[in-house]
Amino acid sequence: DAKTTQPTSMDCAEGRAANLPCNHSTISGNEYVYWYRQIHSQGPQYIIHGLKNNETNEMASLIITEDRKSSTLILPHATLRDTAVYYCIVRVALGATNKLIFGTGTLLAVQP
Amino acid sequence: GAGVSQSPSNKVTEKGKDVELRCDPISGHTALYWYRQSLGQGLEFLIYFQGNSAPDKSGLPSDRFSAERTGGSVSTLTIQRTQQEDSAVYLCASAFGHEQYFGPGTRLTVT
Numbered sequence: 001d002a003k004t005t006q007p008t009s010m011d012c013a014e015g016r017a018a019n020l021p022c023n024h025s026t027i028s029g030n031e032y033v034y035w036y037r038q039i040h041s042q043g044p045q046y047i048i049h050g051l052k053n054n055e056t057n058e059m060a061s062l063i064i065t066e067d068r069k070s071s072t073l074i075l076p077h078a079t080l081r082d083t084a085v086y087y088c089i090v091r092v093a094l095g096a097t098n099k100l101i102f103g104t105g106t107l108l109a110v111q112p
Numbered sequence: 113g114a115g116v117s118q119s120p121s122n123k124v125t126e127k128g129k130d131v132e133l134r135c136d137p138i139s140g141h142t143a144l145y146w147y148r149q150s151l152g153q154g155l156e157f158l159i160y161f162q163g164n165s166a167p168d169k170s171g172l173p174s175d176r177f178s179a180e181r182t183g184g185s186v187s188t189l190t191i192q193r194t195q196q197e198d199s200a201v202y203l204c205a206s207a208f209g210h211e212q213y214f215g216p217g218t219r220l221t222v223t
Contacts, residue, residue, distance in 0.1 A: 043205070043215055043216055043217055044203075044205075044214045046211040049211075087154075099160055100155070102154040
């Protein structure tokens with residue numbers, strides 16, 4: 001699975017959009033981009049995933065560049081409860097092992 | 113509906129003792145994973161079960177670690193002769209399709 005690079009930390013004002021970048025320059029054609037987050041002392045929580053097209057759900061939007069070498073997770077109206085570590089993960093969706101390889105993620109701190 | 117549950121939530125054990133950690137996945141989920149997270153670290157994959165296939169044990173750190181999944185449902189992670197470096201939060205996840213659902217974890221402390 002391809003590796004990802006994320007900033008260590010980011011701040012965002014409450015009510016503003018949080019834009020979390022991720023670089024995955026070695027991504028393969030059959031690899032998806034997944035985002036999970038981990039709120040302090042809880043298990044990780046799935047947010048969204050995508051292959052080529054931009055995706056949106058009730059939690060967030062995922063914007064993937066045309067060359068697929070990077071992506072951005074957008075939380076449109078961040079709240080204090082969105083403070084968490086956000087993990088960008090690249091993997092083959094239904095390969096022999098669907099394990100998630102977590103990097104160090106981005107600590108998003110939403111400020112009041 | 114019910115999510116992934118794990119027990120116990122906390123376990124303190126003495127070095128050298130064996131421990132068993134339990135995971136109850138979401139009903140109908142065919143895939144089950146174990147990860148561990150040491151203090152301040154990211155998640156580390158341990159083992160993966162998919163249906164009746166042989167498990168992927170490639171992440172188990174030593175032969176003191178083993179896991180089984182009975183009847184395609186409940187899973188038990190066993191750590192024999194625990195060491196202090198085994199102290200971590202052990203997380204279980206189940207999946208059906210793209211999304212993995214994580215339990216709250218078991219915090220293991222080896223004294």
